Amino acid sequence: MTNDINEPTALDYAAGGGLLSRRMLLGTIAASGGAMAAGLAVPHRAGAQGVVPEWVTVAGHRARGYGMPAEAEAPVQRAIIEPWQDVAPEFSLSGTPLQRLRGTITPSGLHFEVHHGGRPDVDPDQHRLMIHGLVDRPLQFDLNSLERYPMVTATHFLECAGNSLVNAVMPEPLQAGCDVIHGLLSNSEWSGVPMSVLMDEAGVQPEGKWVVAVGSDGPSLARSIPIEKIMEDGILALYQNGERIRPEQGYPMRLLLPGFEGNMNVKWLTSLWVTDAPAHTKHESGEYTEILADGSSVKFTFAIGVKSLITHPSATMTMSGPGFYEISGLAWSGVGKVARVEVSADGGASWADAELVEPVLPRALTRFRMPWQWDGSPTILMSRAHDDTGALQPARPDWKARYHPSNFLHYNAIQPWNVTAEGEVQNVYL
Amino acid sequence: MYTSKALSIILIAAGSQVALAEGPDLGQPLTSDEIPFYATYVMPDGRGLPEGSGTPAEGAEIFAAQCTECHGITGTEGPVMPPVGPNEIWAKPAGSYWPYATTLFDYIRRAMPLDHPKSLSNDQAYALAAFILERNGVIDADTAMTAETLPMVEMPNRDNFVDVWATQGAKPW
Numbered sequence A: 001m002t003n004d005i006n007e008p009t010a011l012d013y014a015a016g017g018g019l020l021s022r023r024m025l026l027g028t029i030a031a032s033g034g035a036m037a038a039g040l041a042v043p044h045r046a047g048a049q050g051v052v053p054e055w056v057t058v059a060g061h062r063a064r065g066y067g068m069p070a071e072a073e074a075p076v077q078r079a080i081i082e083p084w085q086d087v088a089p090e091f092s093l094s095g096t097p098l099q100r101l102r103g104t105i106t107p108s109g110l111h112f113e114v115h116h117g118g119r120p121d122v123d124p125d126q127h128r129l130m131i132h133g134l135v136d137r138p139l140q141f142d143l144n145s146l147e148r149y150p151m152v153t154a155t156h157f158l159e160c161a162g163n164s165l166v167n168a169v170m171p172e173p174l175q176a177g178c179d180v181i182h183g184l185l186s187n188s189e190w191s192g193v194p195m196s197v198l199m200d201e202a203g204v205q206p207e208g209k210w211v212v213a214v215g216s217d218g219p220s221l222a223r224s225i226p227i228e229k230i231m232e233d234g235i236l237a238l239y240q241n242g243e244r245i246r247p248e249q250g251y252p253m254r255l256l257l258p259g260f261e262g263n264m265n266v267k268w269l270t271s272l273w274v275t276d277a278p279a280h281t282k283h284e285s286g287e288y289t290e291i292l293a294d295g296s297s298v299k300f301t302f303a304i305g306v307k308s309l310i311t312h313p314s315a316t317m318t319m320s321g322p323g324f325y326e327i328s329g330l331a332w333s334g335v336g337k338v339a340r341v342e343v344s345a346d347g348g349a350s351w352a353d354a355e356l357v358e359p360v361l362p363r364a365l366t367r368f369r370m371p372w373q374w375d376g377s378p379t380i381l382m383s384r385a386h387d388d389t390g391a392l393q394p395a396r397p398d399w400k401a402r403y404h405p406s407n408f409l410h411y412n413a414i415q416p417w418n419v420t421a422e423g424e425v426q427n428v429y430l
Numbered sequence B: 001m002y003t004s005k006a007l008s009i010i011l012i013a014a015g016s017q018v019a020l021a022e023g024p025d026l027g028q029p030l031t032s033d034e035i036p037f038y039a040t041y042v043m044p045d046g047r048g049l050p051e052g053s054g055t056p057a058e059g060a061e062i063f064a065a066q067c068t069e070c071h072g073i074t075g076t077e078g079p080v081m082p083p084v085g086p087n088e089i090w091a092k093p094a095g096s097y098w099p100y101a102t103t104l105f106d107y108i109r110r111a112m113p114l115d116h117p118k119s120l121s122n123d124q125a126y127a128l129a130a131f132i133l134e135r136n137g138v139i140d141a142d143t144a145m146t147a148e149t150l151p152m153v154e155m156p157n158r159d160n161f162v163d164v165w166a167t168q169g170a171k172p173w
Helices: A022-030 A167-168 A179-184 A194-200 A229-232 A283-285 A396-401 B003-013 B056-066 B100-109 B122-135 B166-170
Strands: A079-081 A092-095 A113-115 A128-133 A139-142 A152-159 A185-194 A209-215 A222-226 A234-239 A254-256 A269-275 A297-299 A308-310 A323-332 A336-345 A366-373 A379-387 A417-419 A424-428 B160-164
Touching: A079 A128, A079 A179, A092 A179, A113 B160, A128 A194, A167 A179, A167 A366, A167 A396, A179 A308, A179 A379, A179 A396, A179 B166, A185 A323, A194 A229, A194 A269, A222 A229, A222 A283, A269 B160, A308 A336, A308 A379, A323 A336, A323 A379, B100 B122, B160 B166
Parallel strands: A128 A269, A297 B160
Antiparallel strands: A079 A092, A092 A113, A128 A139, A152 A185, A185 A234, A209 A222, A209 A269, A234 A254, A308 A323, A323 A366, A336 A379, A379 A417, A417 A424
């Protein structure tokens, strides 16, 4: 990395700590040939006239049926989190390595997992979806039949209600990457049958107000879902990023409820039971309810609140010296579009608007970016998102004040990253 | 389907831009004997509870044999979400925090133990629900749990919940 940067006086600052005007996004990068923009070391080109890599001297590999990431990318893995691996290994989670990804779509093999009873081996030929209860015509569908139905395609994030739980409850900030801290968050293009088409075929009766969705996993995970949500934008998802849904995501079919907490998007979906009331299943009785500061609780807290985090740079990364960087991160809301993301490079003393990378889609991850001239002094980076309902991401003390100290669900507070003079990026609370 | 077509006509007549996509109607009839128990859920008022009975003492034996590895000797130690409270691990113990006792029976029957889900009989599930409730001080030691008694259990935390969907819909709390 060269420190031979443009004079700071030539730069157009948008806020304190070195945040640059968004006009600098294109200008500075072009002027510096792109190499400095990435903050990466420039390969030495001493032998430019004569160096011949081995791979240009041999025959390449033949075509293959299913492509895999480059071998050098093998370390890009989900972070496996098994809180009770000795006694209950089926209760198994993995976090998406957000700090190693760009764009907004999560590769299917890196989509986060939260399994309350492990990943089942579902035989697609035997699997069926039942719709029953308060319907005129109880029905069952096999996978082949569902293939003939009209399909919609939509890009949506999924976030576990327990995402970022370490920041919610740990007294001291955990020094870990975004995969561990915030990795129960992913974003995919989902294709499948609108739930309303299937429910209409069964004929929901007027007294049918809720739908208990059940998965075909060992514990038969069950959640009660308001009929309004099912009919409004529920999808029986069969495809994820163009291919059949991965086993980890519910093969051969899952329920997709855009913007609602991950647990409700029931995987390996096998039953939709229409009822007149919520069943108060295990997951909506204790596991996904939140205790408030006064000791009372809230239940049926379905939608994910507005949230953002900076992924580049983020904890466990090391800066490669002062100079130009592009701050980049993700923002999302379970109730609409991201309207605005502000970034601070001076611990919240001043803020500037980041660029939202198109397309900005409702209930989907939005990438934001912000040019930054780091002068090498210690500082704190933060982002805060607004959605189009006017909601603003809270600071951690404000979020904590609303809940019982034990609550780790629906944590959407601002994530500050401390950058040391040595260039280490650390998780901190503000 | 008749209902959908009728609704479509209404929507079109009302000038709505909503277009109901029609499917190919390939769903096959589903009869009640084809529906496994886990495709429904026992409701808080007791609908769906099967015949059977179990006492706290009977539940204690099953708990000791099959449950302590995850939930602890007395149901308070854990490590996994101990159902007896108060405890130092889990602020939402099933036997005192959950609003309805019916959920205990249903979840135990469909999911417990995690490595052998659906292996317990109805009597065993009633007995374990009775044991957990008794350990939490919610029922007496001599009360058997049945389809009649379980829905009558008044859970102590029931009226301590705000129903966010009912009060503000999808707006996050």
